[in-house]
Amino acid sequence: MEKTVSIFLFGKKYEVPENLTIMTAMEYAGYQLVRGCGCRNGFCGACATIYRIKGDRELHACLACQTKVEDNMYIATLPFFPLVKQVYDIETIPTTETVMMQLYPEIYACIGCNACTKACTQGLNVMQYIAYAQRGDFEKCAEESFDCVMCGVCSSRCPAGISHPQVAMLARRINGKYLAPGSAHLEERVKEIKNGDFNELIEALMQKPVDEMKELYNNRDIEK
């Protein structure tokens, strides 16, 4: 008999094998998940979950698919959180802190409690990336927030009502489009293709008998 632990799903007690994740434990208990389950691999943020171990004051946040159950774990999933996402035109927005003042002015009401950072399911320094956003340092905000899966737990803990993942999303897009250096070789290649520079080569490949294609493939030179 494998070892089991007691968990409490929305307050109700279940005995489940100790080696399960919170997500597979819910399924073991009989839940057919629709909400709160996406990629099951820690990338999509669908399965944000909060839990507390009985007798412990601290509230933890995690992704249900990436966290093992523990004995006496009180679990509540947070399959949706009403983040504020402002709509904007990426082609015409300002690329300085003005844009944050216009779209997400609440970030300037941050009281520095750091609850967002403590709650982050990815272990990111959330308050720090908001500080970068406040002063328009979007490159640093982008870097610091890069691993965000937009689960929204940070925002659920924020007394200032900040939608941190959306602030970071805006910063990353501004950085990616406007602040990061352009790629000359990419622009050049796009131009060459539009100009038809490769048409002849491709046309030849379209017609080549399979035997000749095999010859070509098996003897191609491979960059070290």
Place this chain on the structure above:
Amino acid sequence: MYSEKFQNSLELVEKARDKNIALEPERMTAKQKEDLLAAFHPDYRQDQFDVLKIGPNKGDKVPFELAEILQAHSRITADSVDLSAPDYETDVLIIGGGGAGASAAIEANEAGADVMIVTKLRIGDANTMMAEGGIQAADKPNDSPAIHFVDAFGGGHFAAKRELLSKLVCDAPEAIKWLSDLGVEFDKDADGTMVTTHGGGTSRKRMHAAKDYSGAEIMRTLRDEVINRNIPVIDFTSAIELILDENGNAAGAVLMNMETKELLVAKAKTVIIATGGAGRMHYQGFPTSNHYGATADGLVLGYRAGAKLLYAETLQYHPTGVAYPEQIFGALVTEKVRSLGAKLVNVKGEVFMHPLETRDVAAASIIRECGDRANGVDTDNGNGVWLDTPMIEKIGGEGTIMKRIPAMWRMFDKYGIDIRKEPILVYPTLHYQNGGLDIDANCMTTNVENLFVAGEAVGGIHGKNRLMGNSLLDIIVFGRSAGINAAAKAKTVTVGKLTLSHVEKFEKEISDAGIKTETVSPKLLPNYTKQKSI
């Protein structure tokens, strides 16, 4: 930290590490690869396939599990849905909210069409979100679309539809530029040069990445753009049947609210199937790297409406799924780990293959190593081989792992394994549906008018095996193209009377063929209740 039982093998791996780093393993010859695949690749296991008895691909072989849902009953009967007062009317209806669907929506919107997305989970709950390693494009001076073509054509066993493959490689640089202009943050040097690496089977370093969150970075940017454009996204709503018009052309879909089960009708001038893959079908009992909703819905919808499948018998088993710990069994370990220098090592500490063979060859080689050769590491949950990640830090310098593959570090760190210092255990996992619906170069199906397909639901772009980084590429190239073409076509379409007679006809085919089944499809979601782990 690995338990006692792994220590002997771990010591051998560590002892051999410097020697293994210096080793340049030979690549297999064409003949060696053929023999290996025939003996060990799951696609070649004849007892795992069934012959389709009905439908456009009658007589073709597909995996058992796929045959079952292709030849299953509809969730509705033709006369149980009122088509006379549609709940939604739009020019372009997109089924699926992953990378292909989102790209299509943005381009159709750009072209001035009315467009809406329906998706059974949330927008972005898709395999796109989970693609880690990167996206290919021949944009370096030593590379060209023609070289990209040869790599992909050979890697796919010379079976790709050339008109689709040439579109893939020729539109690739433009796809990268489009994403970059939307704000996707590709890894670049200080002067803007894209940081590119090899993938299995590439002859040039053309893998662009955003750390090992490449797909997530692309998907969240596309999602943001879809919302910025006020494109309606009807989430937690699945398409359960296509609707045709009296002329047999695609004209909408029957939708089902995933939570309330309410049925809704969407009428459209053109329809794009962008429903993604099938990993959650767990073909041949394999675990999968795919997202929760990957159940081949689009293939079922299309097939029942008369659309043809191409290469549905070919699946991709990613060579490096997680073999241990069991909590993340089957999860993807990106090929980029090998691009950065980590080699595959057996229980004795021996490198047994070149780490950058194509995926089918690498998967078959690992299966052989763990099977016939009995050189696998017993994980208590099957066997695996080592992927020696500490090599990356030795080759690229300390800090390389945190900079280039932070998601991989995080995934294992949660279970007390520091991949900078310890190798990881891997085994093939069901990863990609090579086959799918047959389309022409405009993304329209070859035999149902006004029905377009993009992304993993398409068959024929890659042939019978796909190279790393060509899927993120195809969802963008063909997603955009489907959006543009479906929007253009919508301008010329007058929708006739709506009908579900094809559903009725298909039911009759099932019974005429003597198929006895209780199964209904599309499957929509796997059922994992009461299962200990998957």
